[in-house]
Every structure is written in structure tokens, then in C-alpha cells.
Amino acid sequence: MSIKKTSLYATTTAAALALTLTACGGSGSGGGSASGGSYDKNATVDIGSLYEPQNLDNTAGGGQGVTEALNGNVYEGLFKLTDDGKVEKLLAQDYKVSGDGLTYTFTLRDGVKFHSGKALTSEDVKYSLEKVLADDSQSARKANLQVVKDIATPDPRTVKVTLSQKSISFVYNLSYVWIINSRAENLKTTEDGTGPYKLDKWTRGSALSLDRFTGYWGRAASNKKVVFHYYKDATALNNALLTNAVDVVTSEQSPDALDQFKNNQNYKVNDGNSTTKLLLAFNDKAKPFTDVKVRQAVSSAIDDKKLLESVWGGYGKLIGSMVPPTDPWYEDLTKVNAYDPARAKKLLDEAGYAKGFSFTLDTPNYDPHPTAATFIKSELAKVGITVKINTITPDEWYTKVYKNHAFTATLQEHVNDRDLVWYGNPDFYWGYDNKQVTRWVNQAEEASTTAGQTELLKKVNRKTAEDAASDWLYLYPQLVVANSKLSGYPLNGLNSQFFAYDIKKKG
Amino acid sequence: MARYLLRRLAFLLVSLALASVVLFVLLRMLPGDPANALTSVGASPEQIAAARHSIGSDKPLPEQFTHWLGQLAGGDLGTSFVSSLPVGPEVASRLNVTVPLTLAAFALAVVVAVPAGFLAAHKRHTWYGALLNGVSQLGIAVPVFWLGMILIAVFALNAGWLPAGGFPQDGWSEPAEAFRSLVLPIVTIALVMSASLIRYVRSATLDVLGSDYLRTARALGSSFGKAMWHHGLRNASVPVISVLGIELASTLLGAVVVESVYALPGLGSMLATGIAQHDYPVIQGVLFVSTLAVLLIGFAADLVQRIIDPRLRGRLSGGAR
Secondary structure, eight states: OOHHHHHHHHHHHHHHHHHHHHHHOSOOSSOBOTTSOBOOTTOEEEEEESOOOSSSOTTTTOHHHHHHHHBTTTBOOSEEEOTTSOEEESSEEEEEEOTTSOEEEEEEOTTOBOTTSOBOOHHHHHHHHHHHHSTTOOOTTTTGGGGEEEEEEEETTEEEEEESSOOTTHHHHHTTOOOOOTTOOOTTTOOOOOSSEEEEEEETTTEEEEEEOTTOSSSOOSSSEEEEEEOSSHHHHHHHHHTTSOSEESSOOOGGGTHHHHTOTTEEEEEEEEEEEEEEEEOTTSTTTTSHHHHHHHHHHSOHHHHHHHHHTTOSBOOSSSOOTTSTTOOOOTTTTOSOHHHHHHHHHHTTOTTOOEEEEEEESSTTHHHHHHHHHHHHHTTTOEEEEEEEOHHHIIIIIIITOOOSEEEEEEOOTTOGGGGGOTTSTTOOOOHHHHHHHHHHHTOSSHHHHHHHHHHHHHHHHHTTSSEEEEEEEEEEEEETTEEOOOSSOGGGOOOOTTOEEOO | OHHHHHHHHHHHHHHHHHHHHHHHHHHHHSSSOHHHHHSOTTOOHHHHHHHHHHHTTTSOHHHHHHHHHHHHHTTOOOBOTTTOOBHHHHHHHHHHHHHHHHHHHHHHHHHHHHHHHHHHHHTTTSHHHHHHHHHHHHHHHSOHHHHHHHHIIIIIIISOOSOSSOOOTTGGGSHHHHHHHHHHHHHHHHHHHHHHHHHHHHHHHHHHHTOHHHHHHHHTTOOHHHHIIIIIHHHHHHHHHHHHHHHHHHHHHHTHHHHHHTTOOOHHHHHHHHHHTTOHHHHHHHHHHHHHHHHHHHHHHHHHHHHHOHHHHTSSSOOOO
């Protein structure tokens, strides 16, 4: 599904919902909305999730749960990554880039207040950026933002950032930087952001609730309160949805459970685009995967469609590369090294493995990896390749595969958007080393326009796909299952975001 | 009695001290690094080192241990590596779920199992005696998560009488609502627990029924009911009480499956999360409190047995094992 189709789909869904709501009419206590449906302006929206924050600070290893609950809802950045992958201005009212592309001057939006009541100033922006760049920062974006050389604050509404080299992704990366009150303390357990909600209460192991912030600078949230309820077990989460204990599930992880919602008019199953890719990652520096032909052969020997069908039923998408449809440089490359066992055998023959070979597949012990590993084993057996499945814990994966590169092939899910650029780093765990690709990735980052960047990354995309740098098995579906009373929730959940402020609940 | 109590107290303290050492050392022998939970994939060695430093896991073990003991002495269970929240209050809030759950399930199981076990023994030759016996045998074989799922399907999903899981975020501030969310978990635990209790009560009753003193009492003109009430029950309860103590302790620790099926924020799920994240202060805190609880339960069972059975009072220590 392309971006256009997704937004079309979302629009029709919203329109249909609005129509239904209008038709049912008048039961909402809050009165009409701009879009015509009636909804309860003082509703509490109960959200069910499997991802509890580890702590509330995204520069201290808070995990994906903290992004889901707080990003955009409690904290805001200078820019915002929308649900369909576009970058928009948020706390930045405007910005200018110098001719050499090295100096960014941001003008801050006027009248923005933190939840503590303090007004937003350029000092806070400087502090927030420095927090991400600090020595003890665990921010996933730290490496990307290290091009920042200097941050100046000529006046309370102006921030001037100087980079050490050109970085076209700088503005995009800023969408991950939360603007925090520079005087705030204990950010692992409390907050002080500028978002439409302020933190009400975090009960670890159970729930996190947010209240509408009355001093919000922008349009007020469409509901009064949101409560994220945390579950460890997908079945318990689905039961909660079935018994109306929650109104929406941010990301459905149990495809078997979908039928009970799909065939029930009280619920809506939304099939969005995720950015999570399941990879069969070769160690491109270890034999026999040093040979392009071997990698292509393995990629061609696995029927991804059948795997996706068995794991996710009718959901999810095939991808021929690292790039999901919501990245700007997406291109359908599913035909490159597509399923073709005859071709696989021929390639193996050419590579000198006519009689096949055997390798160990390091497989994380949680779903869907063991299933995928067994499937891969049986597929590759058909072309004479023997797979030895070695089941490991996430800890072992981290040490053995990620840190020490002591593996031949592994399975792993990669969740981030725009992470194709890792193929430009020869020291990354999968060891793909192509000087041309590295150059393209670097040039793309130094491009003057996003069009130039996109063009170069499309080249990277095609080249890595042709080289079968890894085998991209499939793109996970992003299934948001919601009560039909609800509208306005995000569908794609890029980078685990879940903006709750537009959610409308029929009374 | 005073001397006995002092001895028990000393035993309790020594056990706690030993348990804390074992617990601390064993945890550190687990493979894996707590810093992994705090760093994301893509973290640099500097970021990992910073994470270790921030939680103090880069310090030598003896230093970490004395630090923990110092905190314990001050009544502080430490701070979670992962969430930065203090462990003590979190344990307390989890106990607000686990303790009512365990005690209510325990009480329900006793209320069901004692008469049922007695009947199963006394009326073992009737059809309902045999049925009780059979049902309890079956009950022991039923996995607790399966029973939980069946109860949810019937009473929550189909009938809609009770919530399928979860616990109010505000805890017991609305007691009726909090209790409603505990009904199914309580029944689940009670059913499984009473199945095994019935077996114990039945065999203890059978022992008594075949005893010389009961026959003597009957021969002296006492009715069966009277003889049972004055002599039989008291004797039958001594072995049952030690089993009750064990059952109570194991439910307190073993509620993790039920807590997961019903998505309850209890002590068991806190422990499971702590282990998954190598969150040592959390694991230590939960296990320390549980150890204390188990020791206290053992102590209470022992005391009750002594009160019931005067013969045990002559012994200086020992008791419920």
C-alpha cells in the first residue's frame, strides 16, 4: 500500500465514522465537532498497550513505551513526525538555513508554556538538545545529532545551531528531541513538557494516565483524559478490549485474535503501515555469506509470502529492501531476488555450493523468530542448505551478535523508520561493506535538498537490495484495533508514536 | 513459651540474613547485564558504561552488597535501576493486590476444602464421597492458567458479569470496583488450592477415623459427632495446618501465573518483570519481602499447631516443616 492509498484509506474511514456518528446523533454530551460527528469532549479514552515505559525519560532508556505514551502528548519537539511520515513544524514557528547549510536559525512559537507554568524560551531548547547529546544520554538519536557543534541563544525566541558538517536529516532528527523545561528535575519519574496533556499518575505495572492541559498553546485535546493500561499478555489485552475495559489497542500482536474483532461491528481493525522489518541478517563478513551469490540464493529460496501468511494471516506486507512505504525513499523492490527456488539452485551452483552448505542461525527466543527460523530451515533444505537453529535470549543476542559480531546469520526485527542508512556503516553488526554505498549514504546526508537526499538513498536502496545485503522477510502490520465509538487515532504508529489528542469518543 | 518465641525470632533473623546473602550472590551469577535493559540497540560502549555507572553496577560486589544491607537496615528497599522509582512503595502497592488476593483465595479454599475433605473421608463409601474424591483428583491436574481462561470466557466475555482482568489504577479507593476485579482470580486460585487441600483433609480425617482414641470415645458412649468434635478434629487439624502454611506461602509466591492471566499488578508480575530486566533492586526487594512473609507464615503455622496440640509444646523448637 502506498502512502497515498493509506491516507485515502484513513480519510474514507474517518468520513465513514463521522457519517455513522452523525447518523446516531446527539448522544454525545460534548456537542458537535469541526468534522461534524458528535463526541464527548470530556471523555476518558482508555488505551491498551503491551509496552509499559521503563521510565519517563527518553534520554535514559525509557524504551518504546515512553515514546508511545509521552511523545507528542506530553512532550513536543521543534518538529513533529506525522503519522504518515512527514516532518512538520511544531514548537518551531519558522527556521532558516544558511547558504552553506551549516547554520540553522529557529524562531520559537510564541505563548508556549510548560506544564509547570514557565514560558518556553530558547534556553530550554538549548538545554534539551544538550541533554540528548550528554555523555550519559541513552537517546537512540544521539549519534545522528552529533553533528551539532554549537548552540547559541541570541534572544529568548531564537535558537541558532551550528553544525560541523551538512546534515539534511537534522530537522527530521529534531522531531525526536523533546523540549524540556531546563529547570525540571526527576524526569525519570515526573515530567515537564509543553504538550496537550500533563502527566496525572504513573502506577508502575498497571497504568499511566494523562490529563488535558488547560494552558496548552494549540488546539485543546479532543478528550479530557487518556489512560494507558499496560498488559504483559496479548490475550489479556484482547479480553480487555472485548469487555470495554479499553477502547483501543495501540498495536495488536496476536493475529489469531483478530477474527473476533473483524467480524464484530462494534470494533474496527485498522491495517496501517509499520516500520518494523523482520530480517534474516547475514554476517556479510563471514563465509559463505561473503559471496553475493550465496546471499541472493538464500533470499530467492525463501517464500516470504508464505511465511507472512502463516505468521500474520492476511496482514503485513512484503518488502524487497530495508525501506518501508512511509520512508520518503520507498520503492517497491519485491521483485529483486524474489522467490525462485530454481534460480537459488543455479546461484548456489555458480558460487561453488552445488551440494549446498550448512550454517547456524542465531534465533532470538521470542515470537515470531522461532517460527520464522523453522520455516527458513525447511525452505532452505529444499535447495540443499542445512540450517542449525541456535536459540538465544535477547541478552545473548546483544552480546554475541550485536557487540561481538560472532555469528553467521541471525534473525532480528528492526523497528525504526529511515534506518536504511545503517548499510552505509561497515562496522554495523551485519558487516555490509560497499564503498559506493557508504559514499552515497554520506552524500545523501550532505545533500542540499530533500530531493537530492531521496535520489541518493533510492540508489542505496536498490544497490543493497540487489546485493541481498540482508534478506528482508516482511514488514510487520501495524494493527490498531478500536471500539467503533472511537475516531481520530493514529494508524501507522511510526517509531511507536501514538498521538492521543485527536481521539474522539462518542458519548 | 517466651524462650521458644525468642528462639524462633533468632531463627527468623538468621534465616533472613542467610537468604539475603544467597539472593544477592545468586542474582549476580545470572548471565546478562542490567545495563542492556537501559540501553537501546545501537548504544555505544560509552553509553553502556554510562548506564552501568548510573546504576552503580560497575562497583565491586562487596561494595554493592554493603550498600544494599545499609539501605535495608534503614528500611529502604532501594531504587529500581530501570524506572528510578523507589522499590519499597511499589512493593507495598503490589502487596495491596497480592495479599487480599492470596488471603481471600486461601479462606475460600479452606471453607470449601475442610467440609468437603471431611465428607470425602467420612462418606467415602457413598456416591458423593467418591465423587468429591474424584473431583479433587481432577482438580489437582488442572493447570491454573487454563482454569483462569475458562472462567474469563464464561463469566467475563460471555456473561459480562465481571471484568476479564486488570485492577483499578487508584487501587482500593473504590473498594467495590477493586474487589470486583479480584473475584475471578480469587476463585481461580481457591479452586486449584482446594483440590489439593481436600486430599489432605481427607487423608488426615481417615487417619483419625481409624484411630484408637476415637473408637475408645465411641465405646465410652460418646456420639460420633461429639467424639469427632472433641478429639477427632483437633487431631486431624495438626497435619492439615502445616499443609495450609505451605499452601499459603506457595500461593503468595506462585500467584504470578494468575496475575498474568488476569493482568493484575501483583508481586509476582513485579518479580517477573524485574527478572526480565535484570533490575536487581526490584528482584532483591520482592524476594526479600517474600522470604520474610514465608518465614512468618511458617512461624504462625507452628504457633497454631502448638496451641492446638499440647504435646508439641514440650519441644523447644522445630514444628511446621
